[in-house]
Amino acid sequence: ITRYEDVKVVISGNNYSVDDLPYRLLKKNDLIKGEGNLNVLSDAIADWMIFAQPPEHTRLRKPMTRYFTPRELSRMTHLVQRDVDSLIAAVKEKGEMEFIADIAKKLPIITSSRLLGIPPEDYDIIYKWTNCLVDIFDQPNTLESYQAMNQTTIEFRKYFTQLIEAKRKRGDDGLISYLVNLNDAEHIYSDDELLATCSFLITAAQESTEAFMGNSVLA
Secondary structure, X not given: OOOHHHHHHHHHOOOOOOOOHHHHHHHHHHHOOOOOOOHHHHHHHHOOHHHOOOOHHHHHHHHHHHHXXXXXXXXXXXXXXXXXXXXXXXXXXXXXXXXXXXXXXXXXXXXXXXXXXXXXXXXXXXXXXXXXXXXXXXXXXXXXXXXHHHHHHHHHXXXXXXXXHHHHHOOOOOHHHHHHHHHHHHOOOOHHHHHHHHHHHHHHHHHHHHHHHHHHHHO
């Protein structure tokens, strides 16, 4: 739907619900020949707030609203500007740029990784994983694509399991440390939900921001 009034009706109405993609993924297991399944992918996105119904959606989303305060957003503005300046400086001598490749693809992964507290040396592998997993928002996909996403989710879980433990031992001012400390104190998320939230935040931030920037420049 594209009309404003229609969007208002869907968002405010009680007759609509989020697509149950996790369940539909499990049904696709029957179509996979040979070894393998989509269980890890299905379980992970079932814990993504975007696929949750209230009140679960509200519970998963609440810690985010507590973190993204005006003070935090103001701090991020300076850092994002610094990243933009650096990316432009890298292409300035050429006298031209390909905006999507040189700016829009790079800025979201740099910004969101720093926000979460992901080390710079891991940006490339994180981008590779997010670039694969973001296809979950494009329906339908091939079975091979879903299997690749399932494998990426396994790798994401291993990575964030280790990173969360590292943040628990030595925290910083990043979002993952914030979530770990908050969760240890208030037990908002299960372990699986905490891992899923990390992968969701980094994945959802990439393509949405990349597309927004490209469309903004075009407009």
